[in-house]
Amino acid sequence: MSFDPTSLIYNDAGLIPAIAQDEHTGEVLMMAWMNAESVVRTLETHRVTYWSRSRQSFWVKGESSGHVQELVDFRVDCDRDCLLVVVRQTGPACHTNRRSCFYTSVQSGEEVELMAPMV
Amino acid sequence: MSFDPTSLIYNDAGLIPAIAQDEHTGEVLMMAWMNAESVVRTLETHRVTYWSRSRQSFWVKGESSGHVQELVDFRVDCDRDCLLVVVRQTGPACHTNRRSCFYTSVQSGEEVELMAPMV
Numbered sequence: 243m244s245f246d247p248t249s250l251i252y253n254d255a256g257l258i259p260a261i262a263q264d265e266h267t268g269e270v271l272m273m274a275w276m277n278a279e280s281v282v283r284t285l286e287t288h289r290v291t292y293w294s295r296s297r298q299s300f301w302v303k304g305e306s307s308g309h310v311q312e313l314v315d316f317r318v319d320c321d322r323d324c325l326l327v328v329v330r331q332t333g334p335a336c337h338t339n340r341r342s343c344f345y346t347s348v349q350s351g352e353e354v355e356l357m358a359p360m361v
Numbered sequence: 362m363s364f365d366p367t368s369l370i371y372n373d374a375g376l377i378p379a380i381a382q383d384e385h386t387g388e389v390l391m392m393a394w395m396n397a398e399s400v401v402r403t404l405e406t407h408r409v410t411y412w413s414r415s416r417q418s419f420w421v422k423g424e425s426s427g428h429v430q431e432l433v434d435f436r437v438d439c440d441r442d443c444l445l446v447v448v449r450q451t452g453p454a455c456h457t458n459r460r461s462c463f464y465t466s467v468q469s470g471e472e473v474e475l476m477a478p479m480v
Binding site: 261267319 | 362434
């Protein structure tokens with residue numbers, strides 16, 4: 243079946259969550275949002291392109307930092323309201339310079355930091 | 362630092378996205394939503410508990426199907442607006458009986474099904 247980006251389910255703001263996963267380690271790197279045009283651009287360029295809600299503009303991941311995400315696999319979930327992009331990540335995915343944005347764990351009621359910024 | 366569920370960033374509906382990842386395979390299984398009370402219940406019971414937007418009620422994953430998710434690790438992202446729950450998954454995570462909800466891949470403009478329902 244041919245893929246139609248408008249067949250995805252977007253929220254009231256026209257956005258769909260996209261989870262980025264590292265192709266090699268399987269690590270979940272981050273979650274951000276895409277609109278239909280981000281989806282098209284990501285598939286066409288193989289450069290993962292989100293929609294920045296704060297800046298209200300396209301966000302080609304790594305465009306300024308160099309920490310780009312090359313698209314390896316583009317997946318759609320059963321409800322068509324969430325995406326999973328498997329990526330080849332250059333450098334850290336997180337703006338704090340950590341490999342993953344999910345670097346804090348809650349253990350016995352305490353927040354524990356699991357990874358340090360990359361140098 | 363002590364973890365306070367009210368310190369998370371919820372959307373206008375009081376919800377935060379939660380990504381479930383298989384502890385053994387690293388596979389991303391599903392994404393669903395939690396409210397503050399879901400977060401509390403998940404941490405207290407170690408049974409992953411979402412908020413069902415369609416039913417507007419707590420959704421103890423697997424309560425009816427038996428396909429429960431036992432909490433192994435509970436992570437918070439850098440912006441505190443997304444969760445990652447690492448889980449011990451019993452049976453398929455997807456309501457279609459597939460291991461993961463992300464069973465469709467977009468390849469050269471076509472949708473390709475990557476996994477069959479579990480039997």
